[in-house]
Amino acid sequence: MELDLPAWSEPFVGERRAELGHLGPFGALDRDVAFGGSDGSGVRVAIIDSGVERDHPAVGGRLVASYRVEPTDEDPIVVEDPDAIDVVGHGTACAGIIHSLAPAAELISVRVLGPDNRGKGSNFAAGLIWAIEHGVTVANLSLSSRSEAFFGLFHELTDEAYFGNVLLVSAANNVPGPSYPSLFSSVVSVAAHDVADPWTWYYNPRPPVEFGAHGLDVDVAWRDGGRIVATGNSFAAPHIAGVAALIRAKHPTATPFEVKAMLAATAGR
């Protein structure tokens, strides 16, 4: 059996980490410069996922708005979701992680799970379009589409986000094969590492997956006010989204490219 698969976490795990040694031109740039003293104030982070429980203690009352994608006969539309529920727990987990790193950042939930009558990618795309059009500062995408049919659309949207100053943080898929938009260069793609520290992340100079963050046995918020221990790239992405929120709060004029450079400069060696 062929075991040599594109395991996106592999470069960040165990002895392989030694190969990440990569000195970028960032001598003067350290964590203090990048986000020292920042708590994420003034930054709006969208969580495009299964919803976020507004009252969950891990969210700290920072969920300022909640939306959901609703299928129609035409394209799906995005409507307010006053109940602010999470149908799985996954989105609340991501929101909790972001809040733990950037406690003052405002969180916006865009729930893209639910009835979907036009294929799995269209709800996700509708949520992403909404986030881009409403100028969120950072969007966490712990999900992706495999459908080649969405390649063009997601490519266009991620470029639109990049040039529109919306930073997309996208979890790589644990399963081999292409997935969009996580493998596009205009997003910050993240896989899990096996170090039990939310403040440790790595930069991989050999993309497509550029960052490794805490994603193994993460104690996360879950539905109905609960908590659970979770593993997956899904939980690595919000760690990078949280740090990106800190950077964007401290450097409001920094572009997605510059934020990504700062993430790389402040990564573990």
Place this chain on the structure above:
Amino acid sequence: MVADRQRRLEKDAVSLLEAIALRAEAGRRVHGESARAVLRSIVEATVALFDAEAASIALYDAASDRLVFEVAAGEQGQGVIGLSIAPDQGIAGYVFRTGQALALSDVEHDSRFGRAVAEQTAYLPRSIVAVPLVSDERTIGVLEVLDKRGATTFSLRDIELAAIFAQQAATAISATRVERDVASLLASGLRALAAPDDPERATVEEIVLAATAGLGRDDDSRLWVLAEAVAGVRMADPAQLELVTEILDALARHAGRETRRRRRSRPGRGDPSEPG
């Protein structure tokens, strides 16, 4: 006589189509069972490799819009077979809808997690890994592994290993879908023979009906036993699709010629100029 020729052609066409449909259906049956056997062996291997309490595969059924647990293995796995869940609920639903693999542990602390399923199967896992089954870029189902003995959680490597098993399962399933496609290709090809405004359309539809009538799926007649034996010998014959395509092409050419000739010799049944 033209009418005789016409009847003979239709009779020949029906016999031919019956033979093709029979083989396609037989192939579907044989391969359907062999795919299930492959899926079963995959979940059994998964349980053995992970030393897990259970492993299962749920496939999406578009007709009912549910994820249906098709096979399971392990001491705690059997109760789940045949259960179905909504495709956007729970861990399996999340993995199915997002294509994102994940592992959870300490799940017994979660207030609602899997309780509905657990109540039906009398087993509530402590930890679970769920990975998507991907075929032709589409997620078609979910492989789940419950409770690795001797470890409280699943590692990143576990997720990747589970993904390899899921890949095998997806490959086995896509092989059977080719068989099912033969039947749908047959039907759509026949419909394509008749343009919507073709006055002979009814005849073609009659041919389709005649050819596919009696292909009951659950009877155990000797015909099926024989057909399955034949199909077994011919299993995995890559020329089958090509053969059907060629036959359909030939039929289309023939039908086109016949229709043109008939139109010259007599007006079509739906022709409004036909005197009543």
